[in-house]
Amino acid sequence: xxxxxxxxxxxxxxxxxxxxxxxxxxxxxxxxxxxxxxxxxxxxxxxxxxxxxxxxxxxxxxxxxxxxxxxxxxxxxxxxxxxxxxxxxxxxxxxxxxxxxxxxxxxxxxxxxxxxxxxxxxxxxxxxxxxxxxxxxxxxxxxxxxxxxxxxxxxxxxxxxxxxxxxxxxxxxxxxxxxxxxxxxxxxxxxxxxxxxxxxxxxxxxxxxxxxxxxxxxxxxxxxxxxxxxxxxxxxxxxxxxxxxxxxxxxxxxxxxxxxxxxxxxxxxxxxxxxxxxxxxxxxxxxxxxxxxxxxxxxxxxxxxxxxxxxxxxxxxxxxxxxxxxxxxxxxxxxxxxxxxxxxxxxxxxxxxxxxxxxxxxxxxxxxxxxxxxxxxxxxxxxxxxxxxxxxxxxxxxxxxxxxxxxxxxxxxxxxxxxxxxxxxxxxxxxxxxxxxxxxxxxxxxxxxxxxxxxxxxxxxxxxxxxxxxxxxxxxxxxxxxxxxxxxxxxxxxxxxxxxxxxxxxxxxxxxxxxxxxxxxxxxxxxxxxxxxxxxxxxxxxxxxxxxxxxxxxxxxxxxx
Numbered sequence: 159x160x161x162x163x164x165x166x167x168x169x170x171x172x173x174x175x176x177x178x179x180x181x182x183x184x185x186x187x188x189x190x191x192x193x194x195x196x197x198x199x200x201x202x203x204x205x206x207x208x209x210x211x212x213x214x215x216x217x218x219x220x221x222x223x224x225x226x227x228x229x230x231x232x233x234x235x236x237x238x239x240x241x242x243x244x245x246x247x248x249x250x251x252x253x254x255x256x257x258x259x260x261x262x263x264x265x266x267x268x269x270x271x272x273x274x275x276x277x278x279x280x281x282x283x284x285x286x287x288x289x290x291x292x293x294x295x296x297x298x299x300x301x302x303x304x305x306x307x308x309x310x311x312x313x314x315x316x317x318x319x320x321x322x323x324x325x326x327x328x329x330x331x332x333x334x335x336x337x338x339x340x341x342x343x344x345x346x347x348x349x350x351x352x353x354x355x356x357x358x359x360x361x362x363x364x365x366x367x368x369x370x371x372x373x374x375x376x377x378x379x380x381x382x383x384x385x386x387x388x389x390x391x392x393x394x395x396x397x398x399x400x401x402x403x404x405x406x407x408x409x410x411x412x413x414x415x416x417x418x419x420x421x422x423x424x425x426x427x428x429x430x431x432x433x434x435x436x437x438x439x440x441x442x443x444x445x446x447x448x449x450x451x452x453x454x455x456x457x458x459x460x461x462x463x464x465x466x467x468x469x470x471x472x473x474x475x476x477x478x479x480x481x482x483x484x485x486x487x488x489x490x491x492x493x494x495x496x497x498x499x500x501x502x503x504x505x506x507x508x509x510x511x512x513x514x515x516x517x518x519x520x521x522x523x524x525x526x527x528x529x530x531x532x533x534x535x536x537x538x539x540x541x542x543x544x545x546x547x548x549x550x551x552x553x554x555x556x557x558x559x560x561x562x563x564x565x566x567x568x569x570x571x572x573x574x575x576x577x578x579x580x581x582x583x584x585x586x587x588x589x590x591x592x593x594x595x596x597x598x599x600x601x602x603x604x605x606x607x608x609x610x611x612x613x614x615x616x617x618x619x620x621x622x623x624x625x626x627x628x629x630x631x632x633x634x635x636x637x638x639x640x641x642x643x644x645x646x647x648x649x650x651x652x653x654x655x656x657x658x659x660x661x662x663x664x665x666x667x668x669x670x671x672x673x674x675x676x677x678x679x680x681x682x683x684x685x686x687x688x689x690x691x692x693x694x695x696x697x698x699x700x701x702x703x704x705x706x707x708x709x710x711x712x713x714x715x716x717x718x719x
Contacts, residue, residue, distance in 0.1 A: 160218065163254040164196060164211045168203045169247035169266075175205040176229075176246035178272075183226040184253070185276075185292060186219030193228055203246060223292055225251055225263045227275045245270045245331055250711070251277065266710040268331035276300065280713055333544070350379070350693060354686050362682035363463040365660065369676060372652065375686060379693050383647035391654040394505060395484035397516050398476050399600070401449050402485065405641055405648050405655070406527040407603035408535075412594025413448040413475060414441055420473050421496050427488045429506045430477055440477065444594065447476040447485070451522040453530075453574055455494050458567050462658060462684050469525065469567075470518045470663045478598055485598070490515040492663045499665040510670035514678065518663055521656045524649075527641065528657075529571040535584070536638040538572075543630045585629050586611050586637075603640055610636045610705065635705055646696035649689060656680055657688045 164182060168174055180203065181193040194213040196202065202209055229246060246269045254260040263277040276296050323329055354360045359375060366372050390396040401410040416422065416437065424436050431440065440446050455471040470492040477488050486505075492515065493500040503515035582588040586607050590596050595604060612628040649655045661678040664670065680688070703709070 160215045160256050162213050162215060162256070164194075164213055165208060165252040165254070166196065166203065166211070167208045167249040167251075168205055169249050170206040171247055173205070173245065174247035175201075175207070176203050176244045177201060178203075178229050178231050178244045178246060180246070181228045181230075182213070182251070183228070184215060184219055184222060185224035185226060186222050187292075188218065188220030190226070191215050191217070191219055222253065222255070222261055222279070224279075224296060225253060225261075225277045227251070227265075227269070227277060228273075229269050229275075230272045250280075262711075264710070264712040266712065270331055280711070350690055354690060359686045360683055365677050365681055366679060366685070367676070369653070369672070372676075372685075375652070375689060379646075380650065381647055383644065384650035387648060387654050388651040391651060392513060394486050394516075397520075398485040398487050400523075400648070401447075401474075401476065402595075402598070402601045403603055404523075405644060406523050406531050407601070407640065408531055408589070408593075409451075409523075409526065410447050410449050410476065410593065410595060412444055412598075413446045414444070414594075416441065416446075416475070417448075417450070417473065419494055419496055420475070420491055420502075422475065422489050422491075422502055426502060426504055427477075429504075430486055430488050443480055444597075445478050445480055446488070447478065447595070447598070449474045449476065449519075451519070451526060452494050453571065454522055454525060457525075458570060460567060460658065462660075463681055465660060465681075467658045467660060468662045469659065470522055472515075472519045472522050474519050482599070485600070487516070490519055492518050501665075501667055503667070508668055508670065510672060510675055511664070511667050514664060514670040514675055517653060517656060517675070517678070518659065520654060521659050524655050524657050525567070525571070529567075530575045531641050532638075532645075534572050534575060534579075536633065536641055539584070540634040540638065543634065581629075584633055585625065586632060607632070607636060607640065631705070643696070646689070646692040649692050652685050652689065653679060658684060 162184065166180075168176075179195065179197070181195045183193055184191045194215075196209075196211045196213070198209070198211070227248070231244065248265040248267065248269060250265055251263040252260050253263065262280045264280040265275070265277055267275075269275060276299075278296075326334065351360070354375075357374065387396075401407065422437070424431070427437065428435075431437070437446070450473050451471050452473070453471070454469055457469050457471075459467045459469050461467065471494050472490055472492045473494070474490050475488045476485050478485050488505075490503045491500060492503070496502075503512055505512055507515075582592065586604075590604050590608075595601055611632055612624065649657075656679050658680045659678050660680065661674070679685075
């Protein structure tokens with residue numbers, strides 16, 4: 159007989175403790191022990207507790223390979239059924255033999271209902287036994303269980319696959335939003351909703367009366383960044399800078415040849431280029447950049463308050479003076495088809511014509527950003543990576559921690575984008591070079607991103623694997639933060655990034671007025687809905703932490719850390 163000490167750590171989250179009964183079986187090279195109850199007088203496994211138990215093995219099982227954890231609800235003699243299932247979040251087990259160093263078995267997951275869970279030791283101590291039949295069998299059983307738990311299904315053609323569950327309630331606790339975060343999220347949302355309701359804004363379906371009236375909503379939870387946007391939103395330099403460092407810094411690319419469907423001339427843009435400068439010369443210098451929203455052509459649009467909405471697919475060339483100075487817009491064409499009904503708007507045009515054209519570009523940027531840069535690239539693809547990790551990798555695997563228009567229009571836009579999405583577009587260094595923005599000054603998305611990115615399209619070498627994993631980590635963390643964290647700041651002053659447009663794009667110049675500009679913007683209730691949602695997202699209660707900070711200690715030796 160041998161006496162082992164078992165130390166158990168329970169998570170600190172709300173509801174992490176359990177009344178259920180827990181026992182363990184120790185698996186060694188010579189067999190497996192019977193179930194060994196972990197039991198004290200009173201309640202064990204309180205949230206945040208670390209507790210010690212002494213267990214006695216009746217027979218020697220040889221060098222330890224695995225720890226099998228069993229959880230069962232308690233049954234009372236007077237009841238024909240067991241008491242309610244009670245989920246438990248276990249952080250880790252530590253097993254100390256009569257002689258020798260302790261073994262650490264990381265868990266860091268919820269255990270729901272009755273059942274068993276197999277844990278591998280968290281260091282390299284048992285690497286000598288990696289080919290032991292018991293370990294190989296355990297790996298196969300775990301892989302099969304994971305693949306059965308996380309089944310894929312196709313949602314829509316052209317969309318990423320998703321988890322085959324009917325609702326969020328059916329998700330495993332380990333991938334579900336925590337109860338505490340959900341409660342906090344809805345409490346904050348409730349207070350903001352009441353404030354807008356009292357102001358009478360959520361029920362107003364008509365247009366805003368003026369830009370001055372719109373300031374009523376702007377003062378809702380105003381931030382310093384939102385204030386800066388409000389002060390500078392009409393400036394051309396600020397308009398252009400947002401393509402480098404705003405919510406959608408992934409579309410601007412160097413332009414060496416203007417598209418044939420954008421017939422801009424030297425005379426049109428002379429006021430920006432300056433005397434004696436030609437478009438061709440600046441194209442050859444690499445001083446011109448293009449933002450093309452062509453993927454939005456002929457999109458199906460939403461209906462808001464019974465009124466159809468409108469969209470555009472603009473092209474916007476930008477100019478960076480070789481001698482320095484701010485990036486500036488040269489012109490705007492609001493469609494992909496030039497002609498009499500699709501004029502090229504210029505900075506030298508009437509103030510309201512030019513401002514309206516820029517606002518249409520901003521609306522296109524909102525749609526592209528929310529559907530593709532944010533939802534598709536930073537959420538849906540991240541979830542695909544997460545599900546693949548959950549299905550294929552055990553918790554002790556080093557890569558397991560690598561792991562954040564209307565609905566119809568979004569769906570259509572995502573399907574269009576998936577047809578042309580490629581691996582290189584997700585790799586920041588390759589994407590920066592492909593878009594030709596490696597030398598443009600003031601691109602903080604590039605500069606900061608490259609400091610986070612790791613290392614230099616197959617996975618046949620260690621270097622290729624490192625590059626792929628770096629892409630996954632960057633997409634799920636730094637890229638998402640870059641395109642998500644500033645949403646409220648950019649949209650709090652709605653004309654800077656309008657979510658919808660109520661009037662069609664202009665087909666001629668000299669028609670825009672302050673009144674028609676405001677009438678084109680989203681109605682009051684739609685404005686409030688979007689700003690409220692983005693404010694909530696910006697205040698999402700979370701457990702965000704810097705890259706390289708891992709409170710879940712799946713490993714204790716230096717190399718994987």
